[in-house]
Amino acid sequence: MSTQRWGALIGGGALAIYGISRRSPLGIALAAGGGTLALLGTRRNNTSLDTSTSTTLLINCTPYDAYKFWRDFENLPRIMNRLQNVSVLDERRSRWVALGPMGREIHWEAEITEERENEMIAWRSLPGSDLQVDGRVEFREAPAGRGTLVSAQLQYRSIPGGSTAIAKFFSKAANFAIRQDLRRLEALLEAGEIPTIEGQSHGPRDIVTGVLRLADPTRPRAPRETIKDAFTTRRSIA
Amino acid sequence: MKAVCYMGAEKMSVETVPDPTILNPRDAIVKITSTCICGSDLHLYDGLIPTMEQGDIMGHEFMGEVVEVGAGIKPDKLKVGDRVVVPFTIACGNCFFCKRQLWSCCNNSNPNYWIAEEMMGFSPSGLFGYTHMMGGYAGGQAQYARVPFADVGPLKVPEGMPDDKVIFLSDIHPTGYMGAENADIEPGDTVAVWGCGPVAQFAIRAALSLGAERVIAIDRFDYRLRMAEAGGAETINYEQVDDVVQTLKDMTGNIGPDRCIEAVGMEAHDHGILYMMDRVKQMAKIENDRPIALRQAIQACRKGGTVSVPGVYSGFDDKIPMGAFMNKALTMKTGQTHMMRYMQPLLEKIQNGDIDPSFVISHRVPIDQAPQMYKTFRDKQDNCTKVVLDPWANGGALAA
Numbered sequence: 001m002s003t004q005r006w007g008a009l010i011g012g013g014a015l016a017i018y019g020i021s022r023r024s025p026l027g028i029a030l031a032a033g034g035g036t037l038a039l040l041g042t043r044r045n046n047t048s049l050d051t052s053t054s055t056t057l058l059i060n061c062t063p064y065d066a067y068k069f070w071r072d073f074e075n076l077p078r079i080m081n082r083l084q085n086v087s088v089l090d091e092r093r094s095r096w097v098a099l100g101p102m103g104r105e106i107h108w109e110a111e112i113t114e115e116r117e118n119e120m121i122a123w124r125s126l127p128g129s130d131l132q133v134d135g136r137v138e139f140r141e142a143p144a145g146r147g148t149l150v151s152a153q154l155q156y157r158s159i160p161g162g163s164t165a166i167a168k169f170f171s172k173a174a175n176f177a178i179r180q181d182l183r184r185l186e187a188l189l190e191a192g193e194i195p196t197i198e199g200q201s202h203g204p205r206d207i208v209t210g211v212l213r214l215a216d217p218t219r220p221r222a223p224r225e226t227i228k229d230a231f232t233t234r235r236s237i238a
Numbered sequence: 239m240k241a242v243c244y245m246g247a248e249k250m251s252v253e254t255v256p257d258p259t260i261l262n263p264r265d266a267i268v269k270i271t272s273t274c275i276c277g278s279d280l281h282l283y284d285g286l287i288p289t290m291e292q293g294d295i296m297g298h299e300f301m302g303e304v305v306e307v308g309a310g311i312k313p314d315k316l317k318v319g320d321r322v323v324v325p326f327t328i329a330c331g332n333c334f335f336c337k338r339q340l341w342s343c344c345n346n347s348n349p350n351y352w353i354a355e356e357m358m359g360f361s362p363s364g365l366f367g368y369t370h371m372m373g374g375y376a377g378g379q380a381q382y383a384r385v386p387f388a389d390v391g392p393l394k395v396p397e398g399m400p401d402d403k404v405i406f407l408s409d410i411h412p413t414g415y416m417g418a419e420n421a422d423i424e425p426g427d428t429v430a431v432w433g434c435g436p437v438a439q440f441a442i443r444a445a446l447s448l449g450a451e452r453v454i455a456i457d458r459f460d461y462r463l464r465m466a467e468a469g470g471a472e473t474i475n476y477e478q479v480d481d482v483v484q485t486l487k488d489m490t491g492n493i494g495p496d497r498c499i500e501a502v503g504m505e506a507h508d509h510g511i512l513y514m515m516d517r518v519k520q521m522a523k524i525e526n527d528r529p530i531a532l533r534q535a536i537q538a539c540r541k542g543g544t545v546s547v548p549g550v551y552s553g554f555d556d557k558i559p560m561g562a563f564m565n566k567a568l569t570m571k572t573g574q575t576h577m578m579r580y581m582q583p584l585l586e587k588i589q590n591g592d593i594d595p596s597f598v599i600s601h602r603v604p605i606d607q608a609p610q611m612y613k614t615f616r617d618k619q620d621n622c623t624k625v626v627l628d629p630w631a632n633g634g635a636l637a638a
Contacts, residue, residue, distance in 0.1 A: 060337065183351065187346040191264070191330035191331070192310060195328075196349050197349055197376070200258060201376050202255060203293035209293065238374065
């Protein structure tokens with residue numbers, strides 16, 4: 001921890017204790033400010049770009065249904081909205097295209113490292129890829145006929161000498177993205193479709209809607225789409 | 239087509255927008271014959287629920303004729319030409335929650351579930367014509383609507399039943415009924431109902447049909463209290479008593495109402511300092527709702543009783559008397575209505591002549607008058623209880 005962080009932690013902590021001891025509105029304000037400062041001081045500065053993220057979702061289907069969907073990697077762009085395209089090359093290898101920073105296309109090749117039918121699949125990206133990403137997904141029958149617990153795990157690693165921007169981009173919202181991806185898988189397997197309002201009718205939209213859509217973390221920017229284009233088209237999509 | 243659009247707080251406008259199209263395999267398009275303004279639309283009109291956007295099409299109480307179905311809908315479920323009432327909650331029919339008849343908690347019908355998850359931990363089902371947090375689906379105060387998962391929700395209406403009798407199966411009739419069912423009424427019970435709006439009117443009648451001995455209804459508008467009396471309730475005008483809780487104690491031999499139904503929600507009115515504080519906090523957006531009726535219901539309920547809350551709440555609220563709630567051993571039940579549980583049984587009650595829901599209608603107007611009617615309904619002018627809009631009045635042409 002740096003000197004500034006220690007300073008923030010100690011100073012903020014002292015301010016919080018003093019604020020609490022005053023038992024007045026000003027004291028409460030001091031305590032709140034001091035507490036926030038101390039909290040900021042304890043936050044770790046994670047300089048590593050390596051990120052591991054995982055989540056588990058209960059889906060009302062059999063392990064077979066979930067395994068069958070996932071095993072055909074070409075299905076994955078339907079649930080992972082950062083993926084543009086996956087083409088299966090042979091039994092073990094596949095080529096993946098995703099949207100990276102500024103709508104740039106990122107390419108990598110993956111190979112299956114381990115699999116057990118209806119139970120699990122693990123894969124890793126091969127040398128020469130724009131991004132090093134390893135994945136693992138497990139399917140376990142839930143108790144009392146509740147369906148299948150699908151656990152997915154992704155690890156993003158920066159490539160020595162490679163672009164740090166790409167690794168940063170994928171690590172940044174990795175937790176959010178994986179949860180959204182599995183929610184879309186749930187909708188597809190349970191309801192047969194992913195709910196949408198994109199393309200529905202609406203009245204005149206204003207600037208606020210354009211800004212909200214641009215900031216929407218579930219809508220990645222399309223390749224070669226400028227911010228101006230994104231703003232004007234997104235304002236009227238839904 | 240014509241559609242009532244939200245253009246900002248207290249600004250509704252009838253706009254010409256493109257006709258809806260099928261977007262997913264299980265969609266259907268309905269040509270709307272009747273559509274209503276709901277009390278919960280007034281919270282949107284007042285600009286109090288976050289995530290509304292300019293241009294959103296309003297309305298979640300509508301019925302009409304199916305004019306198009308998606309490729310994923312089997313003809314035995316729904317086909318072109320069917321006359322249907324559309325429930326306001328959208329449900330996939332196959333998730334954990336739908337399988338347990340918790341239709342309004344469907345896991346797969348809200349495309350913006352992540353916004354609701356931020357606010358509430360988990361997302362409820364998508365709703366028509368409500369906020370983007372609830373899915374942002376275009377609503378039914380229009381000439382046509384797109385209905386997702388149309389093989390689960392819409393209820394086919396038998397020939398010969400007029401719109402006026404079945405339109406309220408889209409929301410308020412089942413909502414009032416579930417409000418009463420959630421109260422766990424036992425023979426001999428006294429049930430207090432906060433509010434005498436349309437949902438409360440149905441809750442009063444359902445409470446009596448479920449075996450309540452007495453129903454006591456609370457409101458401040460005479461015409462609404464009279465309607466409650468016509469449905470078999472005793473009434474309290476809260477503007478004419480000092481203390482609603484004490485009045486209820488006096489009326490129940492100091493035991494309190496056994497069951498309390500809170501059919502008011504987030505924009506309750508009262509007199510006194512606490513009410514003024516809630517109003518200020520709600521305007522300043524530091525409290526989402528004014529939970530005045532809820533506080534009273536918790537205070538008034540007899541020990542070991544049940545508080546049922548069909549009233550709509552949106553966010554974070556202050557000074558809920560948890561001490562009373564815990565120490566008096568109360569039970570609370572609430573939720574958006576699990577529509578598909580109630581639509582068919584209530585349709586049968588209407589067919590049998592047990593109830594004619596059209597009694598709540600006070601206004602029938604062309605859709606072009608919707609913007610004024612929002613104000614009339616909100617301000618309780620002209621003895622307004624329920625507004626039914628005709629999307630095709632004057633041949634469906636836009637008024638000049």
